[in-house]
Amino acid sequence: MTTKTILIVDDSEFDRQLLTKALTAKGGFKIMEARSGDQCLEILSTQKIDLILMDIMMPGTFGTEVLMKIREKHNPIELPIIMVTSKADASDVIRCLQSGANDYITKPVTFDVAVTRISTHLRLAEVSREMSRLQEMAALDAMITTYNHEINNPLAIAIGCLNAPLLKDEVAVEKLKSSLWRVADIVKKIRSVTEKKEAEYEQYASSGRTIKVR
Amino acid sequence: MSNINQPSFDHIKFMTNFQGIEDLAIETINSFLESLPKLALALETAIHKMSADEIELAAHTLKGAISNFYAEPAKLAAWKLEQMSHGSDLQGTKVAFSNLKIELDRLERDLKIFLSERRAA
Numbered sequence: 001m002t003t004k005t006i007l008i009v010d011d012s013e014f015d016r017q018l019l020t021k022a023l024t025a026k027g028g029f030k031i032m033e034a035r036s037g038d039q040c041l042e043i044l045s046t047q048k049i050d051l052i053l054m055d056i057m058m059p060g061t062f063g064t065e066v067l068m069k070i071r072e073k074h075n076p077i078e079l080p081i082i083m084v085t086s087k088a089d090a091s092d093v094i095r096c097l098q099s100g101a102n103d104y105i106t107k108p109v110t111f112d113v114a115v116t117r118i119s120t121h122l123r124l125a126e127v128s129r130e131m132s133r134l135q136e137m138a139a140l141d142a143m144i145t146t147y148n149h150e151i152n153n154p155l156a157i158a159i160g161c162l163n164a165p166l167l168k169d170e171v172a173v174e175k176l177k178s179s180l181w182r183v184a185d186i187v188k189k190i191r192s193v194t195e196k197k198e199a200e201y202e203q204y205a206s207s208g209r210t211i212k213v214r
Numbered sequence: 215m216s217n218i219n220q221p222s223f224d225h226i227k228f229m230t231n232f233q234g235i236e237d238l239a240i241e242t243i244n245s246f247l248e249s250l251p252k253l254a255l256a257l258e259t260a261i262h263k264m265s266a267d268e269i270e271l272a273a274h275t276l277k278g279a280i281s282n283f284y285a286e287p288a289k290l291a292a293w294k295l296e297q298m299s300h301g302s303d304l305q306g307t308k309v310a311f312s313n314l315k316i317e318l319d320r321l322e323r324d325l326k327i328f329l330s331e332r333r334a335a
Contacts, residue, residue: 011275012275012278012279013249014245014246014249014253014278014279015278015279015282017245018242018245018282021235021238021241022232022235022238025234025235025238026234026235057271057274086274086277086278086281107278107281107282108231108281108282108283108284109282110231111231111232111235112231112233
């Protein structure tokens with residue numbers, strides 16, 4: 001598994017550095033830091049980030065404002081966001097979750113809890129992406145099956161016509177026949193590919209493991 | 215008011231959080247002791263300026279740093295200041311800051327004792 005990159009957004013240098021060191025040591029994550037909402041958005045525009053851990057209260061901005069800006073470009077599946085709050089006020093937490101946060105943790109941050117929550121959201125994001133790929137693959141399979149059928153029908157008719165008594169030029173007929181059989185062969189191969197995919201889906205469903213579909 | 219009967223911080227909860235990374239716990243205490251004057255000064259300056267926004271932010275930041283040590287008395291004193299910044303009368307913040315200073319001094323002293331005991335062990 002590749003090392004995941006977490007972006008910590010907190011104006012407090014002390015809290016930011018402590019979290020960076022603890023999550024690196026306990027979770028093995030690669031950590032990037034931003035001291036403001038603006039810096040967070042700047043980093044997001046140039047770097048690949050797997051999850052954001054963001055303080056709810058920063059100077060000049062409330063965490064939810066940054067959160068909503070991020071959600072304009074990144075959905076909760078591709079980029080999970082966990083808010084960090086020292087506020088006991090439930091309304092702040094609710095506001096964050098309604099603005100697109102995936103989860104929240106409270107200060108003081110219990111490092112083991114933070115690592116577990118982060119890992120869970122990273123795994124959920126991975127499974128969601130895998131499910132999207134499988135759905136994409138299923139749609140492709142359906143499309144291939146349809147085209148296979150659509151090509152096969154006129155092909156059979158065309159091959160049948162080759163035996164008609166009016167076709168005189170034997171060389172041309174042979175060439176046409178050979179070409180049409182080549183197309184038929186390709187159609188057969190496409191069909192065998194989709195049949196194989198169906199078998200892999202069954203294996204996926206029974207074992208519950210993810211499979212490589214690409 | 216200071217509650218001298220209550221420990222300034224919960225060293226058991228603090229060290230439990232750093233299980234397996236004890237060196238970082240010591241590093242964190244040292245880093246906090248180094249940052250504390252700056253954090254307290256930011257709050258004191260905000261109170262001197264009577265700027266509600268700056269008081270709120272400085273008190274909030276200090277409270278966040280303190281909370282890592284499960285230092286409830288100092289955390290409560292910082293929280294009171296943060297709450298006072300929402301009100302219209304900021305005069306009371308001076309007294310609240312004096313109370314916070316007492317708790318911060320106590321916390322600083324106890325963290326230094328904790329460090330020396332760890333070194334001796």
